[in-house]
Amino acid sequence: MAFDLDHSGLKTKQRKIREEFPEDLGLRVHRSLSWLGRAEAVEGDDDAQFIFLWIAFNAAYAKEDAFDEYASSERATFTDFFAKLVSLDDERLIYDAIWMKFSGPIRSLMSNKYIFNAFWHHHNGKPGFDDWELRFVKSSRAFAHAIQAQDSAQVLGKLFERLYVLRNQLVHGGATWNSSANREQVRDGAAILAFLMPIFIDIIMDHPEQNWGQPYYPVVEG
Template structure:
């Protein structure tokens, strides 16, 4: 847990030095997220899928967050930006699958509406872990756009989701790390690339 937290904090610190560069800040914060949550056991074996990993991690964090910091972030600090992310088709994976001509995604609009209904249901139930899973699903598409060259640095197109994504990650990552540090005896999994001498 110490190595995982140390790495995550180092990237959070780097992101804080990039406040004026939303693209870089988002990427640094995503690295911090990977350092905090990624479990080598899942990636070395048969992977459960990225979203399944997110959901398990978020459920643990929310369950251990006795001060309800995550809940307050979701419901008070970022409810507007989160809702805007969920309404944005440009960070919805089936939209891009269809747009890129991949069979089986002709119904992306229905999937988008279904996702919105499921999200609203989670809002009504105040299910913070599932809401985080939905949000990070969208942020993962944004991450892919940036990392895989599907976006222009500092472009005037689609800036809102990069800015809001960076702000959401910038608030949540220190909270996630704090919850982990408050629970050092939990099994947070083996970090990727441990220090080897």
């Protein structure tokens, strides 16, 4: 039975197969779907939709060591998660999103210095980032190499590094709601997340045998 790739369709699917889920996976999917549903409810408000979709993303991928100061970098965590999703994406929906549906917006986001972390470190006077432009060029070359190799996991990893900076700008009060100053990247970021998150959740539900990790904040009784 086919299910629509939106909150309603995925929730229906989840209810039918959730008995097959390990407890940790059931919690992860339940939480991610709840935030996906909230994001759909605010369609038209790009800032709110982006934030809610990012929470859905966090619920889907964050593991028990996500906030451990000795854990691997966020970049490595992203890449591992995306590599697993891409390898399990039999319908190549992620591939189609990157190279067909959102090719232009992704390239635009990757060429935007205002969502490049080193730019802001330099702008705020943090030592060691006078070479931010060189870092930006190097990052752009690495992205171009990933595109040339058609490496979907690496492309997603590099894209989400930029979206993470955008997430920080919004969540930490570094942007004005509905501001024209960052409208294009917020709009494109929200659209990309809105398309990809249902795919991510669907793949996770289709593969309960995989180790998706233990959520950092499990339900604790008492």
